[in-house]
Amino acid sequence: MSAPGELAALMAAAQQGDEQAYRALLEAVQPVVFRYLRRRLSSDAAAEDVGQDVLLTVHRVRHTYEPSRPFEPWLYSIAKSRMIDHLRKEKRLKSWQISVDVLPEVSGELAVRGMDALKDAVAALPPTQREAFKMLKVEGLSTEEAAERAGVSVSALKVRAHRAYTAVKRAVVPDSED
Numbered sequence: 001m002s003a004p005g006e007l008a009a010l011m012a013a014a015q016q017g018d019e020q021a022y023r024a025l026l027e028a029v030q031p032v033v034f035r036y037l038r039r040r041l042s043s044d045a046a047a048e049d050v051g052q053d054v055l056l057t058v059h060r061v062r063h064t065y066e067p068s069r070p071f072e073p074w075l076y077s078i079a080k081s082r083m084i085d086h087l088r089k090e091k092r093l094k095s096w097q098i099s100v101d102v103l104p105e106v107s108g109e110l111a112v113r114g115m116d117a118l119k120d121a122v123a124a125l126p127p128t129q130r131e132a133f134k135m136l137k138v139e140g141l142s143t144e145e146a147a148e149r150a151g152v153s154v155s156a157l158k159v160r161a162h163r164a165y166t167a168v169k170r171a172v173v174p175d176s177e178d
Contacts, residue, residue, distance in 0.1 A: 010025040011065050030051070037083060041087075050079075050083050054078055057082055089140055089142075121167065124171065125164050129164035132157055132161040135149060146161075
């Protein structure tokens with residue numbers, strides 16, 4: 001990494017609109033960020049994806065950097081945060097996957113009816129519940145991200161989502177007990 005203070009100076013100049021300083025900053029931090037992530041993530045592809053997200057986040061929140069403070073801890077906190085978000089999303093996705101040796105036979109008609117029932121159940125939800133369901137289960141957002149987008153508290157979003165899950169389950173599996 002560059003000499004202590006050099007990155008902070010580049011970021012301060014970038015905050016003042018110096019495009020050359022900003023380019024130099026990104027070129028200097030990119031390999032450092034990727035190296036940091038490669039040591040902590042399971043694959044190079046994941047490190048590349050998260051690394052790009054880190055650089056985008058640096059760009060989006062560069063105004064929050066305080067030039068009087070060290071740059072590296074600010075950068076690494078962003079990298080750590082993006083990495084944790086990635087790991088949480090990966091964990092959520094894996095929890096939905098089912099590992100089986102042989103998939104059960106499902107007739108095409110039964111599968112279509114099941115998908116139609118699911119689509120109908122989601123479409124029948126009140127708009128706020130449908131929005132919560134789609135953000136959490138289709139888009140894979142965290143509850144915090146979804147709550148922010150919906151403009152409600154995390155608790156309110158969780159209530160909406162729980163009600164949506166219950167209604168969808170009742171519609172798709174009519175004999176289910178909640």
